[in-house]
Amino acid sequence: MTQIPSSRHSAFQVVTGLFSVPKAMRIGVGPTIAAVILVAIVLAAVLAPYYVPYDPLEMNAMARLKPPSDDFLLGTDPYGRDIFSRVVTGGRVSLLIGVGAAVVSVAVGLLIGLVAGYFRLADSIIMRIMDSLMAIPAILLAIALVALNGPSVTSVIIAITVPEVPRVVRLVRSVVLTAREEPYVEAAIALGSSMPKVLLQHLMPNTFAPLIVQGTYICASAILIEAILSFLGAGVSTEIPTWGNIMAEGRSYFQIKPGLIFWPGLMLSLCILAINLLGDTARDILDPRMKKREV
Amino acid sequence: QEETTITAVMHSGLRVLDPVITTAHITRDHAYMIYDVLTAVDENFTPQPQMASWETSDDGLVYTFTLRDGLVFHDGAPVTGADVVASLTRWGKRDSGGQLIFDVTESLEATDDKTVVWTLTKPFGPLIDVISKQSAVPPFIMPARVAETSADETITEYIGSGPFVFDQDAYEPGVSVTYEKFDDYVPRDEPASWMAGGKVVNVDKVVWTTMPDALTALNALSAGEIDYLEQVQIDLMPILSGNEDVVVEKRDDLGYVTIGRPNFLHAPFDNKLVRQAAMAALDQESMLATMQGDPEYYKVCGAIFGCSTPLGDEAGSDLLTGGANTERAKELLEEAGYDGTPIVLMAPTDVISLNNQPVVAAQALREAGFEVDMQSMDWQSVVQRRAQQSPVAEGGWNLFFTNWMVPEVSDPLVNVMLNGRGDDGWFGWPDDPEIEAMRTEYVSASDDATKKEIATRIQEHVMDNVNYLMMGEYIIPQARRSNIEDMIPSPVPVFWNMTKAAE
Amino acid sequence: MFFYILKRILATIPVMVIVAIFVFLLLRLTPGDPAAILAGDAATPAQLERIRDSLGLNDPLLVQFGTWMGQLLRGDLGTSLLSNTSVAGMIGDRLGPTLNIALMTIVISVALAVPMGVIAAWRHRSWVDFLVMSFSVLGFSVPVFVIGYILIQIFAIDLKWVPVQGYKSPTDGIGPFFSRAILPSLTLATIYIALIARMTRASMLEVLGEDYIRTARAKGVRENVVLFRHALRNAAVPILTIIGTGFALLISGVVVTESVFNIPGIGRLTVDAILARDYPVIQAMILLTAGIYVTVNLLIDISYSFFDPRIRY
Amino acid sequence: MEFKSKDFTDAKRVLKIRGLTVGLAGRPNADPVLRGIDLDIRAGETHCLVGESGSGKSVTSLTAMGLLPKDALEIQGGSIDLEGIEITQAKPAQMRALRARRIAMIFQEPMTALNPVLRVGEQIEEVLNMHSDLSRAEAKARTIDMMEQVHLPDVERIYAAFPHQLSGGQRQRIMIAMALILDPDLLIADEPTTALDVTTQLQILKLISEMQERHGTAVLFITHDMGVVAEIADTVSVMQKGRIVESAPIRQLLTAPKEDYTRKLLQAVPNLDPRAPRAPAEARDVITVDGLEMTYGGGGFFRASQGVRAAQDVNFTIQPGRTLGIVGESGSGKSTVARAIMRLIDPTAGKVTVAGTEIAQLSRRQLQPHRKHFQIVFQDPYRSLNPRWTVARSLCEGPINFGTSRADAMEHAAELMELVDLPRDALDRYPHQFSGGQRQRIAIARAVAMKPDLLVADEAVSALDVSVQAQVLDLLDDVQEKFGIAMLFITHDLRVAAQICDEVLVMQKGVVVEHGPAGEVLAAPRHDYTRNLIEAAPGRHWDFANFRALDRTTPVTGATL
């Protein structure tokens, strides 16, 4: 007798396995795929100089707007530059801007937020300034800041960071304000721990989980804002390809050369998707509340 | 009969309404709608009477203008000699050509309502040419009370005697401007030719709007939401190609020039050899090709006055037109003892027609051995920075690119880049007595042959001294719905003569 | 309540003052010269200098700031350096389009995003949830202008359902207004929907775990009533908050959308003003948008107590 | 002591559970949560379900309601028969129709179980809207009527009130009205009084039995309070680890429990007989509190507010090795006193002298060196340890703050683990890897690590179930004996106070109403408030540990159930 698998059961499992994607997410397939994609994109970007077929800046007036071919994998742009080389190289600065903006805003916001959350005196002054910064439309602030410093990578990072910082500060402050009512914080005070120690060792770790989510969000939106700034003519200098300025430069070619928007757009979307998914996963892992719920 | 309205998308938004204070093209275009001019050039570059006919005394010192009949301002007041005098005076304070004339003016007076007499202290040959020019600041005639505004302040009342009336209520700065046909305008009898001839208006209303997005403008035209698009990006023409209701065409053959301007005050461009090296390194063809794509719409041209103008001459321009001569550039740099001082090249990011040139130039210059520090900034920062005479380290600059319409460079007087008076000159400030001498000669020249001869010498001088880098000519085509017809092929887009048939 | 509102309104004063000072300083430090754009390309340095003088740009910073503040206190927003028209008038002309589009965007976003989020939370970890979440991540990851182009291509060019561009005020007829406003609103809404749907989902997930939801179910209440009557109102506060802070995002999106769809709104006005360094316009605009932002968030704060009776001021 | 002793053999069977097995959803091989439960409840009967925390009481009740959390738990076998309807097979719509009409439920936390944003009247009325065709006016009339039946005052006003505007007892009355408005056959009450203070608890218990009498409802009452069981049960089932280990009529269970587990459970219940006071020590007082006063809030920019006077004129002293208990109903100011002494809040007036130093007015910095003299243990074992820190790190924090080297502190921590009866190797674990009782022991160890003179325990055992509570109380006793620590023990449970305190201080609304040796205060209260408190303690006449009535009857007259 041949072995017959317990057919009903396994078929059922296969079907549920196929359709309940989120269950797969829970056990980590989603985050795994996301991690693989992200690592691939980052590697592709970082290693770009070693494998791209053309210098991403090299113009060739005779080869403008060529369709994809063996010579030009994804065709060429209006300057006759190789789109493939530009898109993969563009990831370098886009990611740098994303990560840079995220790291700087989180670090600065964390510092200010801890101070505001803990020292009542500083709180009201800091929060008024933060409110003001939040009230100024980010994009306008960014344009003005870029105009002030010139469209370098640093100015774009600064321009994106300045309006993000108040959000981080608010977040950190609110976490600190709630956490300082926790009995374990009171216990630490009763045990004679000094204020800085309570702040750094007990309160600050509480901010990590929400900060990771916020950080991934900032990272993603920074990459996007850079694109919008380029669209408005206030992005990173055209000498430095980024996904944002490739798209912005290619925007009027949307109907005749969609690749100029599609490819960087695809990279950007994949990247942001992956970053977001990983951020959520990291939050779930870090957040003790989540842990308790699962137990 | 239904009202006919033409909706046109112009190259930029109208914000400044004073044609004297600014040289912006859109303001000039606006001024041609609502104001009239005394005299104007026709398509043969020949001045013709428009509001007034003129007579010149034999010694060339007295010009008498006689206003034609039927000229009224939009508020109903007749145009008088006093209005003309006030308008010319204000213009003379701003326009470089006008300044030259007023430097030799003894008096300018209205002897009666219809007559204006302009008396000079010494002959000024091109006087009529200067007041007839169509760019950059033509002398538009306004009511005297408006023209009495200081030349450094903008006017606040927009009344002219031109073929269209400005609709103040519908005006939204930077967004849209509406003109209505001026029913009391009396056109001349001659057929329209450039800015001269009869300005017969065949539509009731013209609305100019601005579309910040090139693609949207194209789509709006194909969808029939607008009638006319002043500038079409050449690469995008395929989008319109299948649409029989849309015509893409060149309006006139003159077009624009794109130029690079070195800063004469600082190293390395204070050295003629280095400027020549830059000229050798750059290649018109590749710069124009990246800008325009289709060779139909650009022309390699070494004539600093434009290749199809009366004064145009390509003498001595081999280095410019013969492609990139990297070898020669290297030799010249060697000879000049170029020490690798980086060139600060200002690259605007927000003006599409100026995006490409610095990028292409940077690549070519680097290949020739220049150190190039290309600094991206918005156009406003360029505009501010190019006025800085300080050294590069303190916020100065070495090179930038800009564009002109051909008529704006077409003779030694209108072409501001030929000014050689150092600090009083245009950005870049060459102190060039030779060229100043030739310009003075030009002013006193009375016949065309002499003028042409002087122009050729100036051309040769510029090719040697590299006052600026002529980078070639290009044309931006326009697009219209096919029911818009009979537009005058003039460098300035004008809306008289034009008809709109029912679609 | 009254005292609370009064207090909040008073608290906006320092915020606006800081905004004013900040913006003023930022602008004056930014390179760029309104006189130069006014005069055009061919102007000589001497001419520029004279224009600068007549615009008051050569006065000491403090004097300029004082003049501006004085004007503001008299309710005068100043005059555009470029067009020489009153800033209040310019803004008045262009506020309508932006506000109408923004309003429509908010209505569309809330109407779509809240049910999406609710259902995603309800069917937590099902394919609906996955779909909603994927959509909202996507909404975050595609630049606004790309979305705009795609919508134009599909609905205006291929299907020809609506015009490509332009704006008509609702007073010119609801039809013309709607057909022109729908695409820009949808464009703007994508990111907003993403934001609200996410927050709704998260907040609902939290609430659905609460005891009173169990109580409602123990009473035999139907699921839709459980979700929308019992859960959603409790989840409302964070959703409202995100609608408020998302408003800032909306303002950024407006700038781009107005370009793509050629809408004569304040977003474009501001960007143009920044690029042209038309200081009075920029200053007024930033104060205005900051004011709108502060007001919207004040209104939202006040509305909390409507949704949650425990919140009393 | 009187027990209920009605015979139910002839009564109609309302609920019949057979072999009910519930396990983790999607994990058929994991240990089930319920392992074959059998249960019968008859009309008019009150059946109590008791057992330690986590034994499956709530899961049993939720299964009967068809309210198991779908993605976490699932029925793996057995049947639940509700008057002929098989609940395990019912469709969601069917189940919805049954709820409130046939089977209703009230929950432990009346605050969280009521929707905070809906008016309580509407919440009751919703039941009618869902299950009947009454017009709005009729529904409202029925609701008002029901609210009157549960003895709510000022019904019209309360109808329009939101939950947060009501007291705990009132909220629970609303829950009861909601559950009983359709006159269901079975009422499940999952710890309905645990969150209430004794006096309110008494009223609610009375109300439930009154309603039961009136409507002949069967009640499944879940609790871990044996006193409550003794007062209200007809029959009792004892649960342990997902099984019912014993099921018997109340008298039989309390007098002659068959199972060891039941015995253990009963023996852990402290009785209301106060302990014999220990001899006062010779040493000088560890703490002297003099005229302590605390007012919260007050001031305000626009409206000067009164503030809450949470403690007024509190005076007491404690000597080494002795325990002072503070009792009183919820909100009487007990925690306020504790926190003021700990200087977690700054008292508005009064003196607190600990180990010879006046600390009430010291600045934070000045206070720091004195912190080691007094330590605190909090109520909630889940929140009083930093979830991100290992036990070792938590235990070392205090000593390191006072200059002990890390190595010494670690050594000491290991000793402490032994002291509180936890394995040494548990030092590297995180709090979530421990049970509530174990965490509370760690918290005690952390406090003891400082070798304090005074230990403040604010409801340190209130969150624990009886058996664990007994262990922790033993531990505290041990520690006190070993180190001669003075203890301030705050509780609302008079049984616990009776067992552990030498002296008792009774607080009401921020004021001390009675203060004296535990024997005197608890056995012969002088103040009415104290008397009420004691009378309200359920099952106070029964000595659970010895399976008999208390031989000495407290000389108190007044209300009985």
Ligand SMILES: Nc1ncnc2c1ncn2[C@@H]1O[C@H](COP(=O)(O)OP(=O)(O)OP(=O)(O)O)[C@@H](O)[C@H]1O
């Ligand atoms: N949603 C859930 N997911 C997984 N396990 C659960 C869930 N709810 C309860 N359990 C498990 O079921 C068991 C019984 O829990 P239950 O809540 O019924 O205990 P209990 O007897 O009511 O305790 P307590 O007295 O603390 O309320 C516990 O071991 C618990 O871990």
Ligand SMILES: Nc1ncnc2c1ncn2[C@@H]1O[C@H](COP(=O)(O)OP(=O)(O)OP(=O)(O)O)[C@@H](O)[C@H]1O
């Ligand atoms: N931080 C605070 N701000 C304002 N009022 C407070 C604060 N903490 C407590 N109160 C009020 O002070 C009074 C006493 O509270 P406290 O916590 O001391 O009571 P308790 O006796 O410990 O009650 P429980 O048994 O419920 O713990 C209560 O009316 C409470 O509402």
Ligand SMILES: [Mg+2]
């Ligand atoms: Mg339970």
Ligand SMILES: [Mg+2]
């Ligand atoms: Mg308390």
